[in-house]
Amino acid sequence: MIAARTLPERLAAARLAALPDAMAATLRPLFPDVTVRTHPGRIDVADVVAGDIFQPPMIAVSVIGATAPVQVPGQYDIGAECAAYVVTEEMAIAGRSTRREEVALALCHGLLDILADFQTPRWGLADITSPAEMRAQPLFTALSYQKGFCFYAVTWRQTLFAEGQPMTPPMLTERLETVQDGQPVTLWPGSEGVDA
Structure with a gap:
């Protein structure tokens, strides 16, 4: 039977909740001149047009969905749908003017x-x-392009496996026997006397 857990206990055990922070922490040093942060869900184009939250160039990572197929009773995997939202604008890079879509595609490629x-x-x-x-x-x-922004999404799926607690294994068996040619033969432990 599943046990009750307090909110702090659930937060400590929720690997899905820890995923966005782990992704952002890994990506930040790999994009040193880009703001990398987490975002609580899907980003709408209207959010980008508002312009107060997303200051380009920026990558915002998020878990945008999850599935949980059961493997065996009590144990399951979490299929996480992940996204990295890329917001860019026209920039001067290495002394030349660079179009926002070039910057966005370069970040997506990265x-x-x-x-x-x-x-x-x-x-x-x-x-x-x-x-x-x-x-x-x-x-x-x-509209967002007219406002000076370019907005891309890189999406992918990952599986967090070995979640939950598998069901209790069957009771230990001391010996497993069969009958072969009218004689009892021990199969477990050991398989002496059994023809291959």
Whole structure:
């Protein structure tokens, strides 16, 4: 039977809740001249147009959904849908004017490189798979572009596995026997006397 947990206990045990902070902490040093932060969910284009929260160039990471298929009774995996929202504007880079979509695509490409790495996108967490179904796509509208912003999203899926508590294993068996040619044969422990 599942036990009651206080809110602090649930926060300590919730690997899904820790995922955005772990992603941002890993990405920050890899994008030293870009603001990398967490965001509580999906970003709407209207949020970007408002311009007070998202100061480009910026990457905002988030968990935007989760599924939890049960593996065996009491044990399950969490399929996390993750996103990194990229917000850019026209910039002077290395002494030349650079279009906002170039900057956005360069940041998206950098994120895809990181997600394809073997170790980095495990975010310092245990029991997590490599990213899958990675995709980068533009999300900006004519209005947000007119306001001077370019808005892309890089999305992917990762699985946090070995969640929950597996059911209690069956009672230990002292001996497992069968009958072969009319004679009892011990199968476990050991398999002496059993034909291959």
